[in-house]
Amino acid sequence: MSANFIYSYGESELLLAEAATRGWATGVAATHYANALAADMATLAQYNTTGAATVSPAAIATYVAAHPLVPATALQQINMEYYVVTSTTFNFNETFANWRRSGFPVLTPVTFSGQFITGQVPRRMPYPTTLIQTNGPNYAAAIQRQGADNFATRVYWDKQ
Structure with a gap:
């Protein structure tokens, strides 16, 4: 069975990270962002139907640790990740809508x-x-x- 995502946990965490960054919600933006990166990597691994390519929990943890949220560029990082994950999960309407809303990436x-x-x-x-x-x-x-x-x-x- 192939994966079909309408709205993922990673997308939700990215929106929470943006809300925390903007002061619209409580919570720690960096934590939401890290949760989103991990969730997005796990989500993308589900598209692999052959089992040949997997993403291990250790690889996810290493990647997340190497890509922390930087306060000075937080909105760009969050929305770039949103762009990447919605594009790679074939949710192009959401990709287009969020680009218009956020301005990221700069096209x-x-x-x-x-x-x-x-x-x-x-x-x-x-x-x-x-x-x-x-x-x-x-x-x-x-x-x-x-x-x-x-x-x-x-x-x-x-x-x-």
Whole structure:
């Protein structure tokens, strides 16, 4: 049976680490971060269906000890780990949403001829064209509230 994760313990620990770093919650950010690293390594090991590659508890402990949370770069570390774990567990919607929320990692826009948005990383997905036909009045109201219906328009919680 292959693993399928909706929301992992490691993701939860990373959000707790961020909340503690920002002073939004009690707890020790470094402890939550260490718990997340260990949990994420164990989670990724579950994707191995052949049994050929395993991650031992000793290897996890060594890695966690070598990568402590540094207060000066805590938010970057936490959100980079979140980016890595949600990307490698194929939770790309969460990867994209957290990048927009946190700003990490810092991405470099790629410009090429004929692309749909120039000089920016896409910020949101446009509405399907069928929505204009099937729900025109609400579509128009939404566009008026939130801005143009294109890849460059930020959703309300997307950080500048």
